[in-house]
Amino acid sequence: MARYVFITGGVVSSLGKGLASAALGALLQARGFSVRLRKLDPYLNVDPGTMSPFEHGEVFVTDDGAETDLDLGHYERFTGVACRKTDSVSSGRIYSNVLEKERRGEYLGKTIQVIPHVTNEIKDWIAVGDDEVDFMLCEIGGTVGDIEGLPFFEAIRQFAQERPRGQCIFMHLTLLPYLAASGELKTKPTQHSVKELRSIGLQPDVLVCRSEHPIPDKERAKIALFCNVRPDSVIPAYDLKSIYEAPLAYHRVGLDQAVLDAFGISPAPKPDMARWEDVMDRLTHAEGEVRVAIVGKYVQLEDAYKSIAEALTHGGMANRVKVKAEWIDAEIFEHEDPGPHLERFNAILVPGGFGERGTEGKIRAAQYAREKGIPYLGICLGMQMAVIEAARNLAGVTNAGSEEFDHEAGGKRFTPVVYHLKEWVQGNHRVERKVTDDKGGTMRLGAYSAVLREGSKVAEVYGATDIEERHRHRYEVDIKYREKLETCGLEFTGMSPDGRLPEIVEVKDHPWFIGVQFHPELKSKPFAPHPLFAGFVKAAKEQSRLV
Numbered sequence: 048m049a050r051y052v053f054i055t056g057g058v059v060s061s062l063g064k065g066l067a068s069a070a071l072g073a074l075l076q077a078r079g080f081s082v083r084l085r086k087l088d089p090y091l092n093v094d095p096g097t098m099s100p101f102e103h104g105e106v107f108v109t110d111d112g113a114e115t116d117l118d119l120g121h122y123e124r125f126t127g128v129a130c131r132k133t134d135s136v137s138s139g140r141i142y143s144n145v146l147e148k149e150r151r152g153e154y155l156g157k158t159i160q161v162i163p164h165v166t167n168e169i170k171d172w173i174a175v176g177d178d179e180v181d182f183m184l185c186e187i188g189g190t191v192g193d194i195e196g197l198p199f200f201e202a203i204r205q206f207a208q209e210r211p212r213g214q215c216i217f218m219h220l221t222l223l224p225y226l227a228a229s230g231e232l233k234t235k236p237t238q239h240s241v242k243e244l245r246s247i248g249l250q251p252d253v254l255v256c257r258s259e260h261p262i263p264d265k266e267r268a269k270i271a272l273f274c275n276v277r278p279d280s281v282i283p284a285y286d287l288k289s290i291y292e293a294p295l296a297y298h299r300v301g302l303d304q305a306v307l308d309a310f311g312i313s314p315a316p317k318p319d320m321a322r323w324e325d326v327m328d329r330l331t332h333a334e335g336e337v338r339v340a341i342v343g344k345y346v347q348l349e350d351a352y353k354s355i356a357e358a359l360t361h362g363g364m365a366n367r368v369k370v371k372a373e374w375i376d377a378e379i380f381e382h383e384d385p386g387p388h389l390e391r392f393n394a395i396l397v398p399g400g401f402g403e404r405g406t407e408g409k410i411r412a413a414q415y416a417r418e419k420g421i422p423y424l425g426i427c428l429g430m431q432m433a434v435i436e437a438a439r440n441l442a443g444v445t446n447a448g449s450e451e452f453d454h455e456a457g458g459k460r461f462t463p464v465v466y467h468l469k470e471w472v473q474g475n476h477r478v479e480r481k482v483t484d485d486k487g488g489t490m491r492l493g494a495y496s497a498v499l500r501e502g503s504k505v506a507e508v509y510g511a512t513d514i515e516e517r518h519r520h521r522y523e524v525d526i527k528y529r530e531k532l533e534t535c536g537l538e539f540t541g542m543s544p545d546g547r548l549p550e551i552v553e554v555k556d557h558p559w560f561i562g563v564q565f566h567p568e569l570k571s572k573p574f575a576p577h578p579l580f581a582g583f584v585k586a587a588k589e590q591s592r593l594v
């Protein structure tokens with residue numbers, strides 16, 4: 048049976064709860080324990096798949112095809128443990144399960160209520176996979192006091208009560224605001240937040256206090272006294288230059304020790320921090336810098352491409368260079384020449400995206416990279432645009448386009464070099480989809496294998512010919528253009544195992560031009576940079592003549 052750490056937040060949102068959870072996971076691993084991290088989100092969407100990246104940031108996809116919150120990306124990047132469908136749940140999912148059960152008559156004529164029916168459903172989620180790990184870390188989204196959050200707080204209270212004593216602890220994150228006028232850190236909001244928690248039956252064992260200023264011992268003792276927490280379980284969390292400092296920084300201030308103490312695990316196994324020391328060494332001792340242009344649509348909110356930004360950093364770490372990524376709105380290239388905007392970059396990345404807006408600009412960016420010999424990495428839509436570019440400008444399919452744009456606008460404006468996939472094979476079964484299916488959950492989602500061509504650039508980059516990567520898309524490059532495109536120098540060097548779906552294209556006689564139908568960024572870790580990102584940054588480094 049796993050031990051549980053429930054992580055909640057108070058005072059304000061965006062305190063870095065996900066990061067603190069992920070760092071705690073890494074620290075428990077460093078002490079030899081196995082962990083799994085889980086996110087319980089109070090919003091009413093069934094999953095974040097249909098939420099705008101502008102509003103909610105990136106949708107993180109798991110191997111088993113769940114569309115989840117970007118915090119799961121942090122969990123994976125810090126622990127290397129692949130998240131599953133069951134590691135992310137929202138109120139929407141919980142209520143929809145309860146209502147389905149009610150319709151099926153599973154509650155035997157009972158009146159359905161938040162307690163116990165909704166809370167039982169939440170507890171069942173929390174307990175999934177309980178016997179597989181030493182520690183289960185469950186983060187509750189939002190802040191204490193949110194209306195939607197209440198059933199979750201009640202469920203974790205019950206859960207801890209039903210488990211043997213000492214099996215569950217509560218960790219709460221708060222903020223200590225600094226009043227410049229009086230030069231003081233204020234503890235009152237933290238006191239109130241803990242009071243709110245205690246009023247619903249939850250006593251925090253560990254309190255993590257975000258602060259821009261050092262927390263004097265006196266204030267720490269005061270927080271401990273008023274919040275009923277031991278002084279050495281009041282953990283300061285200061286701002287960091289890089290998120291990857293978090294494991295070492297939290298270790299220095301005693302977070303892992305406080306957690307183990309709360310469980311009464313003594314003596315605590317010694318930590319081995321070598322992995323994180325190496326990560327920090329690579330990050331802080333970069334020699335030189337490369338500039339990468341990310342030509343995309345959701346440029347206003349960096350979180351919309353969170354995993355790409357992180358994977359580029361990892362690629363930099365693999366090559367000991369700093370990667371300076373700049374986000375460029377693809378739409379600019381629809382009326383302006385890309386040259387003046389892109390010439391100062393050492394590499395160009397076109398990320399995934401949905402809808403027609405900005406696509407002509409992405410096509411021009413791909414053309415610029417191909418013609419000028421600039422390293423190019425096209426991800427998902429970025430691969431499709433590279434194929435359309437080659438079809439139009441090399442293979443003579445002058446009005447090549449994607450069915451996605453015709454579906455949006457109605458009518459037939461393009462020759463569909465990229466078409467809507469209606470059925471495919473996943474493992475041993477067939478999946479069928481219609482254009483008119485619901486927007487949520489109609490994509491080719493999750494891990495699929497690909498077979499790489501021996502001797503290709505991409506096989507060299509991976510050092511392998513059988514790979515598995517995560518997908519999230521509806522449209523596919525049409526295999527019927529393969530021969531035509533290959534003759535013009537755009538090679539299909541990665542295919543689905545049945546040979547029907549193009550997974551990777553690359554431009555022959557180009558320093559580094561690769562398009563992939565999947566999302567490699569989702570699997571990159573600071574301690575294991577993804578080969579495509581390591582290779583791409585290496586090519587950028589060569590382009591910048593740093594070597």
Ligand code: GLN
Binds near residue numbers: 400402426451519523
């Ligand atoms: N919109 C494209 C599709 O659905 C690409 C999706 C993506 O980039 N993730 O196929």
